[in-house]
Amino acid sequence: MKIGFIGCGNMAKAMINGILAGNLASHGEVMASAKTEATRQKIREQLGILAAESNREVAEYAQIVFLAVKPQFFEEVLAEIRPAVRQQIFVSLAPGKTIAWLQERLGDGAKIIRTMPNTPAMVGAGMTALCKNEAVTQEEAAAVCALCDSFGKTEMVSESMIDVVTGVSGSSPAYVFMFLEAMADAAVADGMPRAQAYRFAAQAVMGSAKLMLETGEHPGVLKDMVCSPAGTTIEAVRVLEEKGLRSAVIEAQRACVKKAKGL
């Protein structure tokens, strides 16, 4: 299957590496576009795939075309590829750009899938939500889900949930990294070397997420397991409640979703 990427930045590279590692396409079946020859050279050398100068060439080449540029560039890119629209599937990664908005620019019959991935895709631990328009068949959606499965977990959602997904998994790695930095800062303040502090903090966060996913337990139950009576953890929990951790996260995430709706 021929797969194309318009834009070859952080997300596209993560996806391409997953797709190639999962043997879902060979190197010769993946093409990405880039504006400069220097970037195209890197695409050929580092990813071992085909590089194109024009976005239209990618749209003409591929059966599945990932739109992997920032939302601000969508208008320009869609105008460029509009003449090449036929029966290929367009997979958008952009927050805020609705299927209706994309369809207006690609034409009524265009096959469109809207996704929201995240950067843990770079290590095969991504979380991607997808929704589709009516022109995309169930089999075609399944084929795109299979590609996304190569770099993490995948779930179909209704389009009304995509902005929510942007808040809870698309953008949330940034909040988690802030939390990790803060934990490491505290450990450094108490004398631990920084690199070691990052290892301990990151392993604790990864292990906690794994524990929740694998046991299926409520996070409150898992929190209670850590809090011994008159122990150390409940002291930290008390301060986090006092400083409004939960409220800060809820407010932050809702601001993120509000921004996505306005893009």
Ligand SMILES: NC(=O)C1=CN([C@@H]2O[C@H](COP(=O)(O)OP(=O)(O)OC[C@H]3O[C@@H](n4cnc5c(N)ncnc54)[C@H](O)[C@@H]3O)[C@@H](O)[C@H]2O)C=CC1
């Ligand atoms: N980075 C993230 O955590 C996530 C990003 N997204 C979305 O994925 C999309 C891609 O994001 P990133 O990979 O982070 O961005 P990026 O900035 O790393 O990559 C975009 C690439 O597109 C290139 N580009 C810009 N204009 C172009 C044009 N007209 N033609 C061809 N290439 C062009 C840029 O030079 C750049 O290499 C965006 O819509 C973003 O909102 C979605 C979920 C998570």
Ligand SMILES: O=C(O)[C@@H]1CCC=N1
């Ligand atoms: O910040 C952004 O707009 C993108 C969407 C989700 C993660 N990064």
